[in-house]
Amino acid sequence: MLRLENISFEVENEKEILKDVNLTIEKGKFIAITGPNGGGKSTLARIISGVLKPTKGKITFYGEDITDLSITERAQRGISFGFQQPVRFKGITVHDLVNIAKGEDLSVMEASHYLSEVGLCAKDYINRELNDGLSGGEIKRIEIATIIARNTKLSIFDEPEAGIDLWSFNHLIDIFMKMHQSKENSIVIISHQERILDVADEIIAMVDGAIVKRGAKESVLPELLHCEDPKNCLNCHDILEA
Amino acid sequence: MNDIAKKLLKEVSGLDEMPKGAYNIRENSKSVARQSSENIEIVSKEDKSGIDIIVKPDTKSENVFIPALVSCSGVHDLVYNDFFIGENADITIIAGCGVSTGDSCDGSEHNGIHRFFLGKNSKVRYVEKHIGEGTGTGKRVIDPVTEVIQEEGSYMEMETTQIKGVDSTRRFTTAKLKDGAKLVIKEKLMTHGEQFAESKFEVDMDGEDSSVNLISRSVARDYSRQTFISKINGNTRCMGHSECDAIIMDHGVVSAIPEITANSLDATLIHEAAIGKIAGDQMIKLMTLGLTEGEAEAKIIDGFLN
Numbered sequence: 001m002l003r004l005e006n007i008s009f010e011v012e013n014e015k016e017i018l019k020d021v022n023l024t025i026e027k028g029k030f031i032a033i034t035g036p037n038g039g040g041k042s043t044l045a046r047i048i049s050g051v052l053k054p055t056k057g058k059i060t061f062y063g064e065d066i067t068d069l070s071i072t073e074r075a076q077r078g079i080s081f082g083f084q085q086p087v088r089f090k091g092i093t094v095h096d097l098v099n100i101a102k103g104e105d106l107s108v109m110e111a112s113h114y115l116s117e118v119g120l121c122a123k124d125y126i127n128r129e130l131n132d133g134l135s136g137g138e139i140k141r142i143e144i145a146t147i148i149a150r151n152t153k154l155s156i157f158d159e160p161e162a163g164i165d166l167w168s169f170n171h172l173i174d175i176f177m178k179m180h181q182s183k184e185n186s187i188v189i190i191s192h193q194e195r196i197l198d199v200a201d202e203i204i205a206m207v208d209g210a211i212v213k214r215g216a217k218e219s220v221l222p223e224l225l226h227c228e229d230p231k232n233c234l235n236c237h238d239i240l241e242a
Numbered sequence: 243m244n245d246i247a248k249k250l251l252k253e254v255s256g257l258d259e260m261p262k263g264a265y266n267i268r269e270n271s272k273s274v275a276r277q278s279s280e281n282i283e284i285v286s287k288e289d290k291s292g293i294d295i296i297v298k299p300d301t302k303s304e305n306v307f308i309p310a311l312v313s314c315s316g317v318h319d320l321v322y323n324d325f326f327i328g329e330n331a332d333i334t335i336i337a338g339c340g341v342s343t344g345d346s347c348d349g350s351e352h353n354g355i356h357r358f359f360l361g362k363n364s365k366v367r368y369v370e371k372h373i374g375e376g377t378g379t380g381k382r383v384i385d386p387v388t389e390v391i392q393e394e395g396s397y398m399e400m401e402t403t404q405i406k407g408v409d410s411t412r413r414f415t416t417a418k419l420k421d422g423a424k425l426v427i428k429e430k431l432m433t434h435g436e437q438f439a440e441s442k443f444e445v446d447m448d449g450e451d452s453s454v455n456l457i458s459r460s461v462a463r464d465y466s467r468q469t470f471i472s473k474i475n476g477n478t479r480c481m482g483h484s485e486c487d488a489i490i491m492d493h494g495v496v497s498a499i500p501e502i503t504a505n506s507l508d509a510t511l512i513h514e515a516a517i518g519k520i521a522g523d524q525m526i527k528l529m530t531l532g533l534t535e536g537e538a539e540a541k542i543i544d545g546f547l548n
Contacts, residue, residue: 071529087527091545
């Protein structure tokens, strides 16, 4: 479905952020990308969604070369991207944003459905502006609601757990599992959270701009953490949670 | 009323036909339609062009429409309108001005001098929309002057909107607030081409627990220029806030000039101003939802000025 071939990304006078990354994501898969900060995970997500252009390499999506396509064109072909730090807008309401995401004017009841999916009481939020009056957790859940509303072939989430409280986090896992019931659509989540890694089909570990390991959790985490038993290792647990 | 005037009337006040209740419609410097209601009396001034709008005490939930239309070029309209709002009244005033110069190279202008006298515990919502139309080079000018005097416990909310077609505007608003009086002003402005707009406010909070909240949102496109001047004087225990938020595009220029003066230890005054282009992240976010760059920009501007 999605294929990245020899993708590199470097910024002038700085180190290479992505180094010759090759990656294939099949239809219906739930992939978690993890690894230490600065490893290139967010850059990879931004390159897939078109926010950044790779300096080398090729990206194909359902057989089409999308390397030179714009953000809009990729979105229209079925790629969604949930920001790590959702953007705020003065004057644009939650209802407006859900309408934009869905690509049609939804009734209050229809739009409210997507807010309920992310655990927000719709009547309290539907007419709120997406401004500084919303907390980090609230705006993050709205961000996720817009991705659910789009219901695209590929949904990428950059650290969806960041800024979300524990209660909401439990709900978040349910949301991803529900999305994963579709065998047509794929999910890619960048995360450090062990419980997200637990529910993914596969884990990709990125270190220093390269994919160092891909596979089931049991095989990836020991290599990433240089530990034979990360499941029962308190140190590993702390690293993951951090 | 000709078709141009009817179109302007619809755009500035939303009216397709004569409304119920009190109204005065002014076209090309003359009153062309007028009606008073049981509680709201509209009478011509005797010494100059304009009207007095007299609202009886305790009038509730009534609207009064007072649109002014300039439907041809070469008109220089000057009007004095005074509003006397009785104690405990609660009304909405729908004002607004439309200036059309057609394809003429002659300009037209409308200058409305409005004075509001709000009685004790009265409440007024004032909605005003300014538009300009025409394909010729004639300049469309609207220079409104507004003076507000608020007695104890009164509340005034002004919503002013100028989105297109007015080449030059100099707006000057002054207010004096007595004990417990509250004034809220929401201004929305978009300029384009080589337009110029200046909005100047001068508010004196003379009464204890009075408050003012000035909110200006504006967009300056092309080579247009805007100046926002807010002068708030806190003369006793009171609360003042002004906020100027502006988006600049192309070669647009915006100046925000705040002046807040606390003449009392108990005055709390705040001014906020933010001027900048559309944030890149906002564009990217909407594009990841499938909008083109142009569509994303339009959504952001529409929302901002909503």
